Amino acid sequence: MxxxxxxxxxxxxxxxxxxxxxxxxxxxxxVTDVSFAIERGQILGLAGESGxxxxxxxxxxxxxxxxPAVVTQGQVLFYPSKLPVRLDKTSKDDAVLDVLALNxxxxxxxxxxxxxxxxxxxxxxxxxxxxIEVQITDVLHSHNPQMTRQEARSRAVELLRLxxxxxxxxHSYPHELSGGMRQRxxxxxxxxxxxxxxxxxxxTTALDVVVQRDILAQxxxxxxxxxxxxxxxxxxxxxxxxxxxTIAIMYAGxxxxxxxxENLYRHPRHPYTHGLLNSFPSLRxxxxxxxSIPGSPPDLRSVPPxxxxxxxxxxxxxxxxxxxxxxxxxxxxxxxGCIEAPRVDSLSAGKRVTHVAxxxxxxxxxxxxxxxxxxxxxxxxxCNVNQ
Amino acid sequence: MSTNTVTSTNxxxxxxxxxxxxxxxxxxVNLFGPPRAVHAVEDASLALRPGHATALVGESGxxxxxxxxxxxxxxxxxAGTIRFQKEVVKTRGEAALRAYRRHVQxxxxxxxSSLNSVHTVRYHLSRPLRIxxxxxSAAEETRLxxxxxxxxxxxxxxxxxxxxxxxxxxxQRQRVAIARALAAMPxxxxxxxxxxxxDVSIRLDVLNLLIxxxxxxxLALLFITHDIASARYFAEETLVMYAGQLVExxxxxxxxxxxxxxxxxxxxxxxxxxxxFGSTDQHGGRKETPWAQPVLAVDGSGxxxxxxxxxxxxxxxxxxxxxxxxxxxxxxxxxxxxxxHWVHCFLxxxxxxxxxxxxxxxxxxxxxASPENSPLR
Numbered sequence: 076m077x078x079x080x081x082x083x084x085x086x087x088x089x090x091x092x093x094x095x096x097x098x099x100x101x102x103x104x105x106v107t108d109v110s111f112a113i114e115r116g117q118i119l120g121l122a123g124e125s126g127x128x129x130x131x132x133x134x135x136x137x138x139x140x141x142x143p144a145v146v147t148q149g150q151v152l153f154y155p156s157k158l159p160v161r162l163d164k165t166s167k168d169d170a171v172l173d174v175l176a177l178n179x180x181x182x183x184x185x186x187x188x189x190x191x192x193x194x195x196x197x198x199x200x201x202x203x204x205x206x207i208e209v210q211i212t213d214v215l216h217s218h219n220p221q222m223t224r225q226e227a228r229s230r231a232v233e234l235l236r237l238x239x240x241x242x243x244x245x246h247s248y249p250h251e252l253s254g255g256m257r258q259r260x261x262x263x264x265x266x267x268x269x270x271x272x273x274x275x276x277x278x279t280t281a282l283d284v285v286v287q288r289d290i291l292a293q294x295x296x297x298x299x300x301x302x303x304x305x306x307x308x309x310x311x312x313x314x315x316x317x318x319x320x321t322i323a324i325m326y327a328g329x330x331x332x333x334x335x336x337e338n339l340y341r342h343p344r345h346p347y348t349h350g351l352l353n354s355f356p357s358l359r360x361x362x363x364x365x366x367s368i369p370g371s372p373p374d375l376r377s378v379p380p381x382x383x384x385x386x387x388x389x390x391x392x393x394x395x396x397x398x399x400x401x402x403x404x405x406x407x408x409x410x411x412g413c414i415e416a417p418r419v420d421s422l423s424a425g426k427r428v429t430h431v432a433x434x435x436x437x438x439x440x441x442x443x444x445x446x447x448x449x450x451x452x453x454x455x456x457x458c459n460v461n462q
Numbered sequence: 463m464s465t466n467t468v469t470s471t472n473x474x475x476x477x478x479x480x481x482x483x484x485x486x487x488x489x490x491v492n493l494f495g496p497p498r499a500v501h502a503v504e505d506a507s508l509a510l511r512p513g514h515a516t517a518l519v520g521e522s523g524x525x526x527x528x529x530x531x532x533x534x535x536x537x538x539x540x541a542g543t544i545r546f547q548k549e550v551v552k553t554r555g556e557a558a559l560r561a562y563r564r565h566v567q568x569x570x571x572x573x574x575s576s577l578n579s580v581h582t583v584r585y586h587l588s589r590p591l592r593i594x595x596x597x598x599s600a601a602e603e604t605r606l607x608x609x610x611x612x613x614x615x616x617x618x619x620x621x622x623x624x625x626x627x628x629x630x631x632x633x634q635r636q637r638v639a640i641a642r643a644l645a646a647m648p649x650x651x652x653x654x655x656x657x658x659x660x661d662v663s664i665r666l667d668v669l670n671l672l673i674x675x676x677x678x679x680x681l682a683l684l685f686i687t688h689d690i691a692s693a694r695y696f697a698e699e700t701l702v703m704y705a706g707q708l709v710e711x712x713x714x715x716x717x718x719x720x721x722x723x724x725x726x727x728x729x730x731x732x733x734x735x736x737x738x739f740g741s742t743d744q745h746g747g748r749k750e751t752p753w754a755q756p757v758l759a760v761d762g763s764g765x766x767x768x769x770x771x772x773x774x775x776x777x778x779x780x781x782x783x784x785x786x787x788x789x790x791x792x793x794x795x796x797x798x799x800x801x802x803h804w805v806h807c808f809l810x811x812x813x814x815x816x817x818x819x820x821x822x823x824x825x826x827x828x829x830x831a832s833p834e835n836s837p838l839r
Binding site: 124125283284285287288310311312313314316317340350351353354355356357358359362364365366367368371372 | 521522631633634661662663664665666667670673688689690691692694695696715718719728729730731732733734735736
C-alpha cells in the first residue's frame with residue numbers, strides 16, 4: 076500500500092548518496108550518505124552554509140560532477156511520468172530511471188528533457204557571444220532535431236513570455252539584459268522542454284530583493300501552471316521558509332534535519348537549525364540581541380567524529396563525540412523522542428514527522444529527551460507577530 | 463510609540479554631510495553633444511553621531527556605496543560639504559587626507575580582496591599603527607596588535623599574527639579588516655556591506671562585534687546594507703536611498719514599522735519574511751498570497767532607473783503607483799513627520815491631507831508586509 080503510493084507520487088529518490096573530492100591531502104567528503112525523496116510538484120529547499128555540500132549534491136543528481144569529484148556510493152532514482160522517446164530502451168523497468176547508471180545517450184535524453192538546472196551566475200551560464208534566441212532554440216534543436224526554425228522561434232517567444240520578458244528582447248545579447256532579465260532567460264531555457272524537475276542553484280542570490288521577489292513569484296506561478304518539482308538551493312533560510320514545501324538543512328555534507336517549512340519554522344529540532352533560524356534578524360517583533368552559532372563550519376577533510384556539529388553545539392553530550400547520528404523520525408508536536416526506527420525508503424518528510432539527525436531525540440542515548448531551553452528558544456518569534 | 467524610539471538627539475554629530483552631490487562624467491559619444499554623467503548621488507545630507515549606528519539601505523546602484531566613499535574621502539564630491547567635528551573637511555593634499563583618515567576609517571565588503579595576500583595579519587595591523595603614530599617601538603607595536611586582535615575576538619592573538627589571508631576563513635578575514643580599521647583609532651567607521659559576503663552563521667557574529675565596538679568605544683558607524691532586516695537589528699537610524707536620492711529616514715523602528723515612502727514600502731514587502739508564510743490554511747496548503755499577486759504595481763522590468771538620464775523630479779515616479787504630475791516636475795521637499803521621521807514624498811505634504819485619504823481608500827495596500835501599519839495612516 077505504502078509502496079505503491081511512493082511509486083505514484085515520488086518523482087526523484089536519492090538513496091545513500093556520497094560524493095568525495097579526491098585531493099592530494101586526502102579525500103574531501105563533500106556529501107555523506109544523503110537520502111531523500113521529492114514528490115511531484117513539490118519544492119524541496121536545500122539550505123546550508125557554503126561548503127555544506129548542497130551544490131555538490133545537486134550536481135551529483137544532474138550528473139554534472141567532474142573529476143576530482145567522485146560518487147562513492149548511492150543511487151539516484153527518477154520516476155518519469157511522461158513516456159518520452161527514449162533513444163534506447165535497454166532498461167527493462169521503464170518506470171524507473173537509475174540516473175547514475177545512464178549511458179551517455181540516455182543521459183543526454185534525460186538532461187533537460189526530464190531534469191534541467193538553473194545556475195547561480197546567469198552571466199556565466201549564458202554565452203556572451205550568442206543572442207537569447209540562439210541559446211533557447213539550441214536546446215530545442217538538439218533534443219528535437221526535426222523541429223523547424225519557425226517552430227523553434229515561436230516556442231522561444233512563448234518561453235520568454237512565460238518568464239516575463241518582452242518578445243522583442245529575443246535578439247538581445249546577455250550583456251544587454253539586466254541581471255534579473257538574464258536570470259529569467261536562464262529559467263526560460265530550463266523550461267524549454269517542459270522538464271519534470273528543475274534544480275535551481277542559488278537562482279536569486281546575486282539579485283536585489285525587489286527583483287528577487289518578482290522572479291520567485293514567477294517561479295511559483297510557473298510551478299502551479301506546469302506542475303514541475305523544484306530543488307531550490309540557497310543559503311537564505313528565510314527565503315526558503317516562504318517558498319519551499321519541504322526543507323532539508325545540510326551541515327558538513329549531511330542532511331541534519333528535514334521537515335515541512337511550517338514544522339521547520341515552528342518546531343525546529345536540530346540545534347543547528349535553531350542556530351540558523353536565530354541568525355536572521357527579523358522585521359517584526361521585539362528587537363533583541365541575537366546569539367550566533369559559535370565557531371565556524373568544519374574543514375571537510377577532517378570532519379569531527381560523531382556528530383559533525385558537536386564542537387559548536389551547546390547541547391552536546393558524550394554520545395555526540397563518538398556515534399554518528401542518523402536521521403530519526405520525531406513527531407512535530409507533543410511527545411518527545413524518537414517514535415520509530417529510521418526508515419530511509421520513505422524519506423519525504425510528512426506533515427507530522429520531522430527527520431532529524433541528533434542524539435538528543437534518541438531515547439536510548441538520551442532518555443531525558445531534548446532540553447527545554449532548546450524547545451522554547453525559537454517559538455517566541457512567531458508568538459509576537461500575531462499580537 | 464515615539465517615546466521609546468527617541469534617542470539622544472542632543473548628541474552633536476561628529477561627521478556631517480550637507481547637500482552632497484556626486485557625478486561621474488562619461489566619455490562623450492557625440493563630440494558636439496551635451497556632456498553626460500552618471501548622477502550617482504543627488505543632494506544627500508546625513509549626520510553620524512558617536513555611539514550611534516546609521517544604516518543606509520538601498521538596492522545595488524542606488525548610490526549608497528558612493529556616499530560612503532565620499533565620506534571616506536575616496537571620491538571628491540561634485541558639490542556639497544563634509545564637516546568633521548564642525549570643520550569643513552579639506553581633501554587636498556596628502557597630509558590633510560591622512561589627518562582626516564586618522565579619524566574616519568572604512569571597512570569594505572569583500573574581505574577576500576581588501577586584504578593583501580602577500581602580507582601577514584601582523585603587517586596589516588602594524589602599518590596603520592606606524593603611519594598614524596600610535597606605535598613607536600616594536601614592543602609597543604606587538605602589544606597594540608595583540609590588543610586589536612583580542613578586541614575583534616581573534617584569540618589567541620599570537621597564533622593569528624603570522625598568518626596570511628588565505629589561511630583565514632571569510633569571517634576571520636573580515637575581523638582582521640575591522641581590526642585594521644580600528645588600528646587608526648578612528649572615531650567614525652564606515653562599513654560598506656560588511657557582512658554580505660559572509661556565511662549566514664558568521665554574519666551575526668560580525669554584526670554583534672560591530673555593535674559591541676560601537677557601544678564600548680563610542681564609535682559613530684555608518685552601516686551600508688541592502689538587507690533591511692539587518693539594518694533594523696543593527697542601527698538606531700535608517701536612511702533609505704533610491705537612485706541617488708535619500709527618500710526616507712528616521713529611527714529604524716519608525717521607518718521599518720511605519721514606512722511612508724512608496725519605495726520603502728516596496729523594499730519591505732519584497733524582503734523575505736518567514737512570518738508571512740503563516741498564511742497557510744488548516745490543511746497545510748499554501749494560500750496564494752503573497753506570491754500570486756505582484757508586490758507593487760511597478761513597471762515591467764521592476765528595476766531602478768538609469769542614473770545617466772534619471773527621471774525628472776522624484777526618481778521613483780515611473781514605478782510609483784501614486785505618482786502625480788507634480789512628482790515629474792520637482793523633487794519633493796523634506797516633510798517632517800512624528801518622532802524624527804522624515805520623508806521626501808509629495809504624498810505627505812501638509813497641503814495633501816485630503817488627497818491622502820482618497821488614496822488610502824482607493825489603492826491596493828502597498829505595504830503588504832504589515833497590514834496593521836497601513837502605509838498612509
